[in-house]
Every structure is written in C-alpha cells, then in structure tokens.
Amino acid sequence: MTTLTRQDLNFGQVVADILCEFLEVAIHLILYVREIYPSGIFQKRKKYNVPVQMSCHPELNQYIQDTLHCVKPLIEKNEAEKVVVVIMDKEHHPVERFVFEISQPPLLSISSETLLSHVEQLLRAMILKISVCDAVLDNNPPGCTFTVLVHTREAATRNMEKVQVIKDFPWIVADEQEVHMEEAKLIPLKTMTSDILKMQLYVEERTLKT
Amino acid sequence: MDDLYLDNIDEFVNDQNKIVTYKWLSLTLGVHVNTAKQMLYHYLQQKRNESSGTPLHATYLVSGKCVENGNTCHKVSVVREDKLDAVKAKMDVTISVHVYSVQRAELKDSSPLYNADYDAVKENLKNCNKYSAIRCAAAVPISSAELQRAQEMALVPPAEKEISKPGLNENASATSKPSAKQPAGIMGMFASKNASKSQESSKEVKTEQKVDSSLVETSKSKTASKANPMSNFFGKSAQKKADEKPNKSIKEETDGNSTASATASMKQSQTSAKSEIDIKEEQSKVTNALKVESQDTRNKTKRPEIVDSDDEKIESQQKKRRRIKKPQPDSSDDEVVPDSPPVPNVHTPSPKKQVKREPVSHQESSEVKRRKRRRVLKSKTFVDEEGAFVTEKGYVSESYSESEEEPEPNSQAKDSSSLKQSFGKREEEKKEKNQKKTSTANKPTKQPSIMGFFQKK
Numbered sequence: 001m002t003t004l005t006r007q008d009l010n011f012g013q014v015v016a017d018i019l020c021e022f023l024e025v026a027i028h029l030i031l032y033v034r035e036i037y038p039s040g041i042f043q044k045r046k047k048y049n050v051p052v053q054m055s056c057h058p059e060l061n062q063y064i065q066d067t068l069h070c071v072k073p074l075i076e077k078n079e080a081e082k083v084v085v086v087i088m089d090k091e092h093h094p095v096e097r098f099v100f101e102i103s104q105p106p107l108l109s110i111s112s113e114t115l116l117s118h119v120e121q122l123l124r125a126m127i128l129k130i131s132v133c134d135a136v137l138d139n140n141p142p143g144c145t146f147t148v149l150v151h152t153r154e155a156a157t158r159n160m161e162k163v164q165v166i167k168d169f170p171w172i173v174a175d176e177q178e179v180h181m182e183e184a185k186l187i188p189l190k191t192m193t194s195d196i197l198k199m200q201l202y203v204e205e206r207t208l209k210t
Numbered sequence: 211m212d213d214l215y216l217d218n219i220d221e222f223v224n225d226q227n228k229i230v231t232y233k234w235l236s237l238t239l240g241v242h243v244n245t246a247k248q249m250l251y252h253y254l255q256q257k258r259n260e261s262s263g264t265p266l267h268a269t270y271l272v273s274g275k276c277v278e279n280g281n282t283c284h285k286v287s288v289v290r291e292d293k294l295d296a297v298k299a300k301m302d303v304t305i306s307v308h309v310y311s312v313q314r315a316e317l318k319d320s321s322p323l324y325n326a327d328y329d330a331v332k333e334n335l336k337n338c339n340k341y342s343a344i345r346c347a348a349a350v351p352i353s354s355a356e357l358q359r360a361q362e363m364a365l366v367p368p369a370e371k372e373i374s375k376p377g378l379n380e381n382a383s384a385t386s387k388p389s390a391k392q393p394a395g396i397m398g399m400f401a402s403k404n405a406s407k408s409q410e411s412s413k414e415v416k417t418e419q420k421v422d423s424s425l426v427e428t429s430k431s432k433t434a435s436k437a438n439p440m441s442n443f444f445g446k447s448a449q450k451k452a453d454e455k456p457n458k459s460i461k462e463e464t465d466g467n468s469t470a471s472a473t474a475s476m477k478q479s480q481t482s483a484k485s486e487i488d489i490k491e492e493q494s495k496v497t498n499a500l501k502v503e504s505q506d507t508r509n510k511t512k513r514p515e516i517v518d519s520d521d522e523k524i525e526s527q528q529k530k531r532r533r534i535k536k537p538q539p540d541s542s543d544d545e546v547v548p549d550s551p552p553v554p555n556v557h558t559p560s561p562k563k564q565v566k567r568e569p570v571s572h573q574e575s576s577e578v579k580r581r582k583r584r585r586v587l588k589s590k591t592f593v594d595e596e597g598a599f600v601t602e603k604g605y606v607s608e609s610y611s612e613s614e615e616e617p618e619p620n621s622q623a624k625d626s627s628s629l630k631q632s633f634g635k636r637e638e639e640k641k642e643k644n645q646k647k648t649s650t651a652n653k654p655t656k657q658p659s660i661m662g663f664f665q666k667k
Contacts, residue, residue: 033318039318044319044321049328050321050324050325050328051320051321051324052321052323053319053321117265121329124325124328124329125329127325128229128322128325128326129227129324130230131315131317131321131322132227132313132314132315132317132322133315134265134312134315134316135227135313135314135315135316137226175422
C-alpha cells in the first residue's frame with residue numbers, strides 16, 4: 001500500500017489521463033445516445049474491453065480532444081469540480097445537462113494490483129448507464145447542439161483565460177442562460193467511488209422540452 | 211416454481227434500469243439458462259398483459275437454417291423485437307427462438323448487450339457453463355505440468371509464430387453481440403467494415419488452422435529430434451482421455467508438434483507431418499468428431515471475447531477460407547496439411563478436397579497471380595542538359611496483378627456484399643503474404659471525395 005499526496009504530480013497526471021479518456025468516451029456516447037448527430041458518423045470501437053460508439057468526424061473529434069486537453073490541467077490540480085455536457089435546442093436554451101461531478105481524495109492511498117482493473121470496471125458501469133439513459137429521459141427536440149462547461153473551484157479559470165493552453169481555442173466564461181436551466185428535473189444515473197477518484201453522474205432535464 | 215422471480219426481474223428492470231439478459235439472470239439467480247429464458251418470457255407476458263406502466267423492450271435470439279449466396283448455413287442472430295418476424299420469415303427452418311434480454315431502454319445498438327453481462331461472466335469464468343446447456347466432457351483444463359511442457363515447446367519455434375500472430379491478434383479483439391439492424395446509405399460503409407472486422411476476429415477456426423500450418427512447417431524440420439518427447443506427450447495426454455474414441459487414433463500418430471492449449475494440441479496432432487493419404491482420411495474423421503466438441507469448448511472458454519458475429523456462416527466461410535489458405539503451404543509441397551473439414555451437420559465433400567489438394571493449389575496460384583498490363587500515368591524526374599530538374603508525366607505500361615485492385619468502397623447494405631468485401635480484403639492479405647510484391651499497388655488517380663475520411667478506417 002503506497003500513500004501519495006497531491007504533490008506527487010506524476011500520480012495526479014495518471015488520474016487526469018484516466019479521467020480525460022473516460023470523458024472523451026462518455027461525450028461521444030452521449031452524442032450517440034441522445035442523437036445529437038446522425039448515427040452514421042459513429043463507429044464501434046473498443047474501450048475498457050467493451051464496444052463503444054465513437055465518432056469518425058475529424059472536426060468533431062478534434063473539438064472534443066481540444067476541450068479535454070484544456071480541462072486536463074485543471075483535473076491534475078484537482079481544481080475541476082464539475083464537467084458538464086450541455087445539450088441545447090435551436091434557441092440555445094439548454095434542454096439537458098449531463099453533469100460529471102468529480103472529486104479526488106487529497107491523500108491517495110493505492111494498492112496497485114487490482115486498482116486499475118477495479119477502476120476500469122467502475123468506468124465500464126458508467127458507460128453502460130449512459131447507454132440506457134434514454135429510458136429515463138424524454139426525447140430531445142430536433143436540431144440540438146452541445147457544449148462543454150467546466151465548473152472550477154475557487155478562481156482557477158482566471159489562469160485559463162490568461163494562458164491559452166491550445167492556440168485559437170479560447171475558453172470564455174459561460175452565459176447565464178447556459179449555466180442555469182429552468183424547471184429542471186434531477187435524474188441520478190451513476191455514482192462511482194474508488195481510491196483515486198470519486199465521480200457522480202446525473203442529468204438535469206428540462207421538464208418541457210419543446 | 212414460485213413467482214418471486216417475477217418481482218426480482220421487475221426490480222432489476224424497472225427500479226435499477228438494468229439490461230437483464232438471460233445469461234446474467236441465470237448467473238444471478240443461480241438457475242439453468244433455459245429456466246432463465248422462460249422466466250424472462252413469463253415476465254414479458256405478464257407485463258404486456260397489464261398494459262400499464264413503462265414500456266418494455268426485448269431482444270430475441272433466433273437461430274435457424276437459411277440459404278445465402280447459394281450456400282446453406284446455420285445462422286444465429288440477436289434481433290430486436292420489431293425485426294423478429296422479418297428475420298424469422300427469412301429463414302428456411304427456424305430452429306430456436308428465445309428471449310435474449312429485457313430492458314426499459316430502446317437500444318440503438320448492440321454494444322450494451324455485451325457490456326451488460328461482462329462482469330457477471332468474468333466473475334464466473336471458471337465455471338461459466340455451470341448453468342449452461344452446452345456440455346463437453348473432453349473440455350477439462352490441462353494440468354500445470356503439461357502446461358509447462360507445452361510452453362517449453364512453444365518457445366522453440368519463435369520465428370514461425372510471426373505468421374500466426376496477426377491472426378491471433380485479430381482473434382483477441384473483442385466483438386460485440388450481433389444486432390439485426392440493416393444499415394443503409396452511410397451506415398452501409400460502417401456496416402461493411404464492422405462485418406469484416408467481426409468476421410476476421412471471430413473465426414477461431416481459421417486462426418487455429420493458421421497456427422497448425424505454421425507449426426507443421428517447423429515440425430518438418432524438427433521431427434527427428436522431437437519425435438520421442440512428442441510421442442511421450444501424446445502418450446500421456448491420450449491416456450488421460452483414453453475413453454474418448456478420437457484419441458485412440460491420435461495415439462497411433464506419434465509425430466507432430468504441440469501448442470499450449472489442449473484443444474489446439476488435439477487439432478495439432480491431427481495435422482501432423484505425414485503425407486500418406488490413409489492417415490489423412492483418418493484425420494478427417496477425427497477432426498469431424500472433434501470439431502463439434504472443440505467448437506463447444508472454444509465457445510465456453512472464450513466467453514468474454516464473444517465469438518458471435520452478425521451471421522455465423524460457418525460452412526460457407528470455411529469453404530472459402532480453405533481455398534484461400536491453399537497457396538500458403540505451397541513452399542512445402544510434399545507435406546501439405548489437410549485443412550479441418552467443416553461442421554458435420556452440413557454435408558460437404560471434405561475427403562474429396564483433400565485428395566484434390568495438389569491440383570487445386572496449383573490452380574489456385576494460377577488464379578491468384580493473373581497479371582495484366584495496363585497503362586499508368588507516371589511522372590519521371592531527371593536532369594536535363596542545362597542542369598535543371600525536369601519532371602515529365604507520361605503513360606507507362608505497367609504490369610499489375612488482379613489482387614491489387616482496391617475493393618469497392620461503396621458496398622450495398624446487404625450481407626452478401628459485405629461478406630464478399632470482407633473476403634476480398636482477406637484474400638488480399640493472404641496473397642500479399644505469398645507474393646513478393648515488387649510493384650507498388652496502382653491507385654487510380656481520382657479526386658478524393660468528401661466521404662474520403664470515412665474510408666480511412
């Protein structure tokens with residue numbers, strides 16, 4: 001059993017890598033399940049030893065990768081509180097918000113033999129829950145778009161605005177209308193607890209969608 | 211049986227929003243799979259009769275005989291409820307239909323079905339056939355001593371493994387459970403690619419054949435020195451399963467190499483390096499008998515890596531695969547391996563194929579290497595008298611072989627064409643290994659279309 005602290009940045013990077021990989025898969029899956037884009041652009045790929053749907057469209061993939069690339073430094077320093085995938089209708093009013101609440105324990109104690117396979121199992125369960133979420137959610141109106149918001153602790157975003165992690169990919173403070181949703185219903189999807197990471201996934205859904 | 215299970219299933223499906231497959235249900239409740247299937251069926255009936263509450267969706271497993279491309283094949287597929295009647299109508303004989311899973315969500319694709327019982331199956335890997343209806347008495351794990359010996363043997367011919375590695379790697383990639391959706395248009399491209407991938411990875415029969423052929427080549431060079439330990443190995447393993455009929459015939463064949471797994475070693479012994487025809491015919495009978503069992507054991511031992519593909523066309527693919535494989539043992543002419551014949555329930559002239567092997571392989575190679583000449587636009591760069599670089603484009607007549615043509619990218623959304631395309635690709639791979647390609651593949655010059663990025667995958 002090894003006990004590591006937050007200063008052990010190497011381990012923080014590992015956690016951030018795992019989480020960003022998972023978020024990439026999750027975002028692709030949300031886009032597929034909620035039919036934001038036509039299913040023709042998606043292709044079956046393998047992650048965590050199960051098939052998942054990932055998009056083949058290069059620009060979409062690049063956008064998602066750039067987004068997560070910018071989020072990664074926040075996760076490494078444990079400054080990201082929530083990562084939210086917001087689905088908006090044609091008027092840019094949010095209809096659904098998939099909220100990934102992330103917290104990392106300050107003291108990471110790991111017993112490394114089964115840790116990663118245990119984490120993989122938990123992430124697999126999250127993926128499964130996203131796949132069946134259409135049972136608990138109403139259908140979205142056509143022509144929806146999506147965006148990714150990050151809620152940070154304290155004032156970490158000030159640094160992000162000053163330093164562009166990726167050139168020509170600026171992050172801006174989100175509009176009020178994207179952040180808050182009226183008449184929201186909360187639908188919990190899955191919670192996972194492990195030694196290195198705690199994550200909760202729930203959906204805020206607008207009561208009247210059309 | 212009492213009706214508590216209905217409440218259990220209700221809790222799983224409605225409260226926990228799970229996908230309840232019959233396999234998962236049988237492992238969770240500790241019942242035989244057939245009981246689990248009936249439980250799901252009764253639950254569905256009850257809920258549908260109530261006609262209230264949340265809508266339920268179900269998937270079914272349909273298996274039967276059908277004719278495709280003129281070949282009769284046994285087809286097993288998992289279909290959604292709305293496609294069930296259509297799939298049943300397509301089959302000549304429907305052998306079995308049962309509920310595969312029940313869930314609240316309307317699944318868009320089949321990947322969650324695989325995910326749903328991954329963990330349950332993984333936990334019960336050692337005894338995953340505890341509640342199953344598939345049985346094989348010969349499928350017992352080999353002892354550690356034999357395993358060690360087999361591993362020592364496997365270390366000896368490392369070079370030959372190169373050929374078998376690509377096949378085994380494909381085998382290791384997981385494939386999802388089949389879905390019966392027929393994609394059209396853009397999806398057709400993806401479907402064909404998925405079909406080709408799943409077919410490539412699901413044919414363990416073929417990869418084992420590859421391993422067989424590669425190891426036979428090594429055995430030829432090393433039979434003299436290895437004969438005695440090998441015979442001991444087979445003597446011992448044969449003694450273990452002495453009650454089995456096929457093993458008596460294996461005992462007589464003492465030559466041959468072995469691989470790590472028991473089932474492969476059984477097949478291996480059959481593909482030993484003896485060129486007498488009577489032994490080969492004996493082998494064909496042996497493989498016939500063992501084929502059914504070894505397939506079953508493979509199904510059991512490789513449970514998490516699901517072998518199901520969209521349509522399991524065992525017989526037709528084996529036939530085609532045999533033809534493609536023939537050119538490979540070309541170099542070792544005298545000791546050509548008899549490929550294992552297909553499943554006995556479909557009648558094929560397998561012994562005839564073995565006898566005709568030599569002329570067929572020659573014919574195959576002539577078919578494969580039909581070379582043609584065609585004119586190709588090529589550019590030549592040279593230095594002219596003033597010392598300047600000049601690039602000239604001109605038509606040059608160049609020879610190319612048929613196999614280097616690229617397969618059609620826009621395949622129709624039909625199983626037959628996707629099957630053909632996958633075979634086209636497989637043939638290309640095979641032939642590339644055989645031929646020493648000196649000329650580069652000639653790509654027709656055309657404007658890349660907007661769909662170009664789809665084809666990269």
